[in-house]
């Protein structure tokens with residue numbers, strides 16, 4: 339039995355509009371067993387003695403942040419695609435060039451470094467939307483899940499939990515053009531063979547779980563969508579899908595099927611409370627209603643949507659319609675859930691020219707409980723008894739955060755202000771340093787191995 343206790347200068351407790359000062363958090367074997375605010379309770383002398391062995395956490399302690407949408411290998415593209423003009427589609431060519439160079443060993447190294455960067459920023463759980471399944475020409479590795487296994491191992495090294503969202507990716511276009519060139523390694527042939535491969539993969543360690551994904555309506559033919567949805571449903575695992583990131587996807591779907599991507603997914607049983615639509619940047623009013631009524635989650639990735647010139651989705655309308663919100667760093671142009679969270683509010687301000695659409699507590703919820711729920715970890719994301727002991731401490735004495743009230747942290751802090759990270763009761767980051775991974779060195783070397791000079 340491993341018992342630990344922490345004394346947080348401030349902690350943001352569930353259902354609270356703002357943080358609470360002086361909170362004692364106790365955990366046994368990675369689970370929170372007690373959360374005790376000391377102020378007002380008088381903090382008796384005996385209590386002070388009991389606190390002697392508590393780890394002091396100066397600053398604001400949050401629950402673990404969940405990054406609900408990641409493609410780990412995109413980290414190699416950061417800063418490399420901005421010199422030229424272009425759009426999502428020209429960026430995709432650069433992304434394919436990196437995809438073509440990865441193998442299980444180099445992907446393990448790159449993902450380990452990328453996930454360790456996430457740990458440094460307070461991310462304790464990641465949803466890896468994984469489609470780089472096979473060898474470069476589409477031939478499966480000896481172990482057809484070798485790439486999945488590399489990602490699971492990478493998360494273990496980095497000290498964070500992972501939901502491997504294994505993506506079905508079968509065609510290049512909505513009207514069924516076959517995969518070609520670098521896309522060949524994404525494909526399993528058909529949805530049944532995809533399902534067979536996924537069913538054969540079961541991570542041994544309990545830091546990782548498997549979920550399902552439909553890459554997009556471009557990549558899975560309409561008549562095979564239900565096969566993927568049914569597998570996720572039977573297994574009781576999360577199902578994620580890229581949705582309406584680009585207007586071109588809507589246009590192509592209407593041309594091929596006569597309906598929007600959202601309606602196509604609805605007609606084939608893909609929407610529902612265990613499904614998360616990633617982006618949902620360009621839904622129609624009817625699409626928003628379909629997503630909300632079905633309680634389909636929406637994962638926004640604002641810094642990627644910004645980077646790729648996607649546009650700004652109608653996030654407040656989606657939430658009002660009934661869609662729970664989560665956040666993802668997606669292409670890792672930026673890995674900073676504080677930036678993603680405030681962008682939800684700030685982008686809505688740009689769109690509407692009005693302020694005040696989301697409370698700080700709503701942004702915290704999206705970054706924590708919302709993300710964990712979308713990834714199938716219903717017992718994480720709250721500083722509450724019974725939840726996983728995931729703690730993220732943000733300093734309030736940096737040049738960015740000094741003088742900022744704790745409730746304002748999502749509008750002031752950056753990932754660089756995270757000092758201490760605990761995952762399932764284990765310390766992964768202390769004093770701003772990852773305890774087992776030299777993150778900058780490993781990122782540099784792993785990226786150099788898969789990019790052209």
Ligand SMILES: [Zn+2]
Pocket residue numbers: 407409467580616668669
């Ligand atoms: Zn994505």
